[in-house]
Amino acid sequence: MKNRWVLLMFIFLMIGCAPDSRELDHRSVIMGVAVDEGENERFSVSIQLPILTEGGEGGLSPQAREFEIFTTEANTLWDALADLEAITPSVLFFGHLKAVLVSEQLAKEDLPLILDLFGRESTVGNQVFLIVVEGSAKEFIVKESPLVNLPSLYLERYFRAEQKLSRSRGVMLFEYRRDSNMISGAATLPLAKLKDEQIAIEGMAVFKDHQLVEKFKPTEVGFSELLKNNQIDFMNYTVTMDEENEEFISLSRINLKQDVEIKRTKPVHFSIRIQGNGEILSANDLNRKVDTSLIQKVEEEVSKQFTEQLEDLIKKMQLANAEPWLLGHRIWANHPEYFSQLKWNEKGWQEATFDIKVDFEVDNTGQRGFINKQKLGR
Structure with a gap:
């Protein structure tokens, strides 16, 4: 009887992996997402994908050029994701998402729609950093740093570094949701911009009822x-x-x-x-x-x-x-x-x-x- 229970438990464990059993090379692993106002449609959505090749032991490793950007426009964010999946060779996967960047102009009114998108995507973790970009979010996510070539990974390392002499702080998805659901309905997000072609993260944007109302220097x-x-x-x-x-x-x-x-x-x-x-x-x-x-x-x-x-x-x-x-x-x-x-x-x-x-x-x-x-x- 005991052996039968062990066998059943083993089968259940194996079945639990079935719905999410794709190999890494069968996924389009999204590291960063940038959302702007579109020129022809309401939204412009850009995704950052690492470029992976076969490693020395049959695994995967980054190439010299470490990422590629795909962009599309649509009137809804879900349509934009569907269009992006149509131009990528595999399934979009948000399980390794590091950062979501939103342009300041879009954040003034449409932040709830962006939060709803990532709230409904089950693979998105709560420890994703949210950043408001002064200017174009796509231009920011395309910019490579001499220190870390992958922009979304640069943002994650920046906010996770301890005792930085910085003038901003990282805010994760769950932190923003928690603070904005408090009785005052107010929360903050870090501000970022390109300054002299360099990535600069300083200041905070203040939101009230998910609308940008003020900034901290x-x-x-x-x-x-x-x-x-x-x-x-x-x-x-x-x-x-x-x-x-x-x-x-x-x-x-x-x-x-x-x-x-x-x-x-x-x-x-x-x-x-x-x-x-x-x-x-x-x-x-x-x-x-x-x-x-x-x-x-x-x-x-x-x-x-x-x-x-x-x-x-x-x-x-x-x-x-x-x-x-x-x-x-x-x-x-x-x-x-x-x-x-x-x-x-x-x-x-x-x-x-x-x-x-x-x-x-x-x-x-x-x-x-x-x-x-x-x-x-x-």
């Missing part, structure tokens, strides 16, 4: 992450000490944590307390001595500028009536009746008041342990 991305996640690590910042004399101090390894207190008044009041530390990396005046006096001035100026930047960012989002930091969701989760009284999405967010206090200290300089050094000898 590269210098605002870190503060946005802080407001959403209550902390941020390895942030970089350049503080202006004397604008007239062009004196700047660069700081690195900035770690910030915030504590948010919600006061149930009308309108709602948020009291935000932020504590953090960082290191002085360099001064543009090489003759300027980084002593205790300068450090104290830097700490005061950084605290002041961080407060102003956060206040400006919040006002910017209030004008757009978009709140991508889940502040409203915290109220809704803990005090649903109070949240209903605020009418958050109509006017509650725009009327909210804030009190922000930042306490920042420099815990090191570019010269390790400089502050604590003692003179030795004569």
Whole structure:
């Protein structure tokens, strides 16, 4: 009897592979998808396919030219995929899809249609990166980098790299769906563009109800992450000490944590307390001595500028009536009746008041342990 059960389990396992049993060379493995407005039809869809040849042991390996782009136009995205499958020799396969790029013009209105397309395709994983391209998404996905020839693979490596000194962040399909389904209906996606023929990823696009309503500058991305996640690590910042004399101090390894207190008044009041530390990396005046006096001035100026930047960012989002930091969701989760009284999405967010206090200290300089050094000898 036991042997019979083992045999049945083995048969079930083998049958489970049957619906998806094609070999790699019988598939058109899509690594990236770019969606633009069409010239003659509503949509222009481009797919990026790696070019594979027979490897040394009967396997498959990339050629010198690592990818090919196929493009078609149609009035619906599903018709575009059908047309693309007609001009490729095998079945389109989205199981290895790395990134979906959407042109900014199309993202303003038609992002829900693109999300619906990939939501209905069962082979698409949730860990696909979504990117908004300022300009043509096709031109971006065609561009090769000297470092990584496959553009979609370049994007995946960029966003998965840890502790990058970047001014954007990767957002996966499941993250965007999660955030946009929260009570405020707002989410962010990274912005990309071609700058001097080079791939540049910086800034974030802000969506409200799947419509592009505002953008974060590269210098605002870190503060946005802080407001959403209550902390941020390895942030970089350049503080202006004397604008007239062009004196700047660069700081690195900035770690910030915030504590948010919600006061149930009308309108709602948020009291935000932020504590953090960082290191002085360099001064543009090489003759300027980084002593205790300068450090104290830097700490005061950084605290002041961080407060102003956060206040400006919040006002910017209030004008757009978009709140991508889940502040409203915290109220809704803990005090649903109070949240209903605020009418958050109509006017509650725009009327909210804030009190922000930042306490920042420099815990090191570019010269390790400089502050604590003692003179030795004569």
